[in-house]
Amino acid sequence: MAMTKVMIVDDEILVRIGLRSTISWEQYGFTVAADAANATQAFEKFDAADPDILITDIRMPGIDGLDLIKTLKQKKPGLKMIILTNYDNFDYAKQALELGADEYLLKTTLDNHTLFPVLKKLQKEIDQERKNHIQYQQLEYKALLGLSYIKRNFAERLLMNKITLEDWQEFLKELNLPWEKNFFQLALMKKKAGHEVKRMNTQPLQLIEEIVEKIHGSLVWELPNSSKWTIIYSFPSGEKSNFCKQVIPFNIRQVQSCLKQYLQISAVTILSQPINNYGQLPEIWQALCTSEGNSIFWPERELIFDYDISYEQPLIPVGYSQKNLIQWIRLGQNDKIREMLDELFTKVDKARSLAVLNQIWHELFGEIYCLIREHGLPLSTILIEKEQEGDYLKNFSSITDMNQWFYQKFCLLIKHIDNSNAKPYSFPIRQAITYLKEHYIEDINLIVLAHQVGLSKNHLCTLFHSETGQNFVDYLHQIRIGQACNLLTSTDLRVSEVGLKVGYHDAKYFTKVFQKYQNCSPSEYRETITNTI
Known part of the structure; x- marks a missing residue:
């Protein structure tokens, strides 16, 4: 338990010394945080000492x-005071x-027997007041949580079109x-794409709610398992122009600024056109969700208006020559690929069309x-695991980033194709080799492999x-034993565990197979390599 802090104020130095030295403060759970010879000194020392009890002449x-x-x-209403x-x-x-x-208390009778019963009584009151304050804060927090839940539920039902007229009226009444x-x-x-959201005590949703609720009780809903937040603003019809042009854009920039400053989150916002019927909210929300990918066309902007987005097909056809691209890759013409x-x-x-962007992607x-498949390359040599997902498009923050990503991948393809051409296998054999390299841990036989390559x-x-x-x-054994050698030298796995990792269920x-291809047992191989290192 924390010590109760005491401050002594008396113009008589003997009284101050006597109170400090003749009374066993710590024994009873007290500490003298400061003393002062007059009121002026007391004012100067008060903030730093922050006493719970003041003893003053x-x-x-x-x-x-x-x-x-x-x-x-007035400065500290909860301060307890003893008058000498x-x-x-x-x-x-x-x-x-x-x-x-x-x-x-009378100075003439001041000692442990007269002072400490009073101090203990006040200490008990202080402890109880602290407990009451904590309980009040907890109740207040629970009440706020309950109110937040009601608001979020209201917002979700509005956007999901799960609200009746009676529900609407009841929510408005309950939330005033x-x-x-x-x-x-x-x-x-x-x-924004490319920005990770770190775990922290303050959640983005709480911060956003605190800022936007000042605008006529605006609501916020967080899409589950995502870093997306929908804000429902509401305002009187007579203030439409002011809110649409100034109040709401300013409020959004406040939110974005606080997210960046306090949570290191860079966010982009798409703002809809105003509507006069809450029943239209689900349709408008779906349209915003569909068009959110358009932010890639304005990487420098943090606020995009609905009227910026084009939903029409571009007048200029957008495409490329597949034949030329493949030819340039095979010939290793990086400059031609860059130009294309x-x-x-x-x-x-220029098209600013999400449909066109998706098509090209x-x-x-x-x-x-x-x-990759044609040249028998393992998928992981060109694309890391997360890049193999079909929706990797969402990770790009700009058209320039996407352009550069494809250029790097095509250059990497050229490099690996050149290496693979040193062994000009036919297409079915390249397919077979790739399959063996990617599935060597599985139970593969010639029938399975033949089916894979047709x-x-x-x-x-x-x-x-x-x-x-x-x-x-033999080819499959060599792949497996090569992988086993890597595991024997880079891990502490037992020999039997290494065997399982590379497709051998019988230790x-x-x-026996390892001995055939390496002329030593797995244990001997590990010992030899370890001693060499």
Whole structure:
């Protein structure tokens, strides 16, 4: 338990020294935080000391104890006060009690036996007041949580079109919202692409709610499992122009500024046109969600208006020559690819059409996939795991970023295709090798592999041996043993566990195969490599 802090104010130094030194403060849970010879010193030391109990004389030179009590009680209403008095100034003590002092003691009888019962009584009152304050804060917090839940539920039901006229009227009454004849405007706010949201004590939703509720009790709904927030603004019809042009844009910028300053979140917002019927909110919200990807066309802007977005097909056709692209990749003509991509994405940027952007994205992404498979390359050599997802488009913050990403991937393809051409296998064999490299841990046989590449079992067997100089089983063993060597030197896994990791479920068989290809057991291999390092 925290010590109760005491401040002593008396113009007699012997009284101050006596109180400090002759009384066992710590033994009873108290500490003397400061002492002062007069009221002026007390004012100067009060903030730093922050006492719980003030022990003060009444009659002092300069500012007397009565003015001291009055001022400090206003500064800290919960401060407990003990007045020290003599027989001849009881009238002063009476005035002090009227000003808020809690007890008075005679200096002539001041000692442990007279002072500490009073101190313990006040300490008990302080502890109880602290407990009451904590309980009040908890109740207040629970009440706020309940109110927040009602507001969020109201916002969700409005946007999801799950509200009746009776529900609408009941919510307005419960939340004391004068929205019956108001206009509405939606704002869809989302984290900018490429910016991670860190875990923190203050959640973005709480911060946004605190800022926007000042605008006629505006509501906020957070899309589950995402960094997207929808704000429902409402305002009287007579103030439409002022709210749409000034109040709401300013409020949105306040939110974005606070998110960036306090939570390190950069956000972009799309603002709808105003409407005069709450029943239109679901339709408007769906339109905003559909068009949110358009923010990629304005990477420098944090507030985009609905009228900025074009929903019409572009007048200029946007496309590229697939034949030329593939030819340039095979010939390693990076400059031609750079030129083609720059021209293509300039057209995409001018079109400002999300449909066109999606079309170009999927076409170019498909080219990468086809070239990877055609040349028998493992997918992970070109695309990391998260890039293999079909909706990776959402991770780009600008057209320039997307352009550069495709250029880097095509250059990487050129490099790996050049390397793979050193062994000019036919397309089915490249497919087979890629499948073996990606699925070596599985139970693979020639029938499974033949099905994957679209050949008969016998045809694949003959073709595989003809082009690689090895049969299918030896090739698979070499892949597995190569992976086993990596695990033996880079992990502490047991030999049997390494075998399982590379596709051998029988530890003895794994050791036998390893011995055949490495001329030593797995344990000997690990020991040799470790000693070499």
